[in-house]
Amino acid sequence: xDSQGSIVRSLADQADLGLLFQQEEGFLLRMFERRLSPAxxxxxxxxxxxxxxxxxxxxxxxxxxxxxxxxxxxxYRAAKECLVETWRKHTRQRNxxxxxxxxxxxxxxxxxxxxxASLTSPSEAVRRKEIVAVIREVVAQLDEIDxxxxxxxxxxxxxxxxxxxxxxxxxxxxxQRHSRALKRIPVKALKGLLDT
Numbered sequence: 001x002d003s004q005g006s007i008v009r010s011l012a013d014q015a016d017l018g019l020l021f022q023q024e025e026g027f028l029l030r031m032f033e034r035r036l037s038p039a040x041x042x043x044x045x046x047x048x049x050x051x052x053x054x055x056x057x058x059x060x061x062x063x064x065x066x067x068x069x070x071x072x073x074x075x076y077r078a079a080k081e082c083l084v085e086t087w088r089k090h091t092r093q094r095n096x097x098x099x100x101x102x103x104x105x106x107x108x109x110x111x112x113x114x115x116x117a118s119l120t121s122p123s124e125a126v127r128r129k130e131i132v133a134v135i136r137e138v139v140a141q142l143d144e145i146d147x148x149x150x151x152x153x154x155x156x157x158x159x160x161x162x163x164x165x166x167x168x169x170x171x172x173x174x175x176q177r178h179s180r181a182l183k184r185i186p187v188k189a190l191k192g193l194l195d196t
Contacts, residue, residue: 010062014061017057020072028049028075029050030155031079032049034110040087040090043090049083053079056078060078070165070168073166073168111154112132141184142181146177149163149178150178150181160174
């Protein structure tokens with residue numbers, strides 16, 4: 001009877017994972033689409049990374065449930081690990097996807113554009129290119145987690161609670177990282193926008 005109880009519990013846990021994955025699937029696909037370079041996308045699509053993420057989380061799911069770790073955080077971390085593993089696999093010496101095509105930093109470019117768009121109005125579109133250039137320089141110098149907070153805030157439109165949950169930090173830490181990252185953008189570059 002005890003083994004039947006553990007089987008039922010295991011099935012319920014897997015069902016919970018399936019529900020979580022179904023809820024977060026769109027978010028994960030958008031993340032993969034943004035972070036995959038066009039060259040790497042020729043070899044691996046976002047859907048493949050999504051499947052790899054599910055398998056990775058499924059293996060560690062019992063451990064996630066035993067700890068106080070947020071299931072969303074575990075899922076997000078597994079997705080990032082799959083992305084890094086895929087990048088490494090496809091950029092090894094003889095398998096280097098960068099040899100096939102230039103590796104543009106399109107994810108950072110897009111992030112800079114989104115941040116600049118959120119700070120500008122349509123009438124200031126002419127200045128947007130200058131602002132994007134300044135933001136691009138700043139974003140390139142940020143720590144990975146600070147870039148990630150900006151990405152989750154501006155791409156996904158997540159609130160600080162959700163960002164904190166995904167990154168496994170407190171809400172206050174997420175707010176501080178967001179504020180610190182934005183403070184690194186030179187005020188002179190944005191002065192015209194802040195005055196309006």
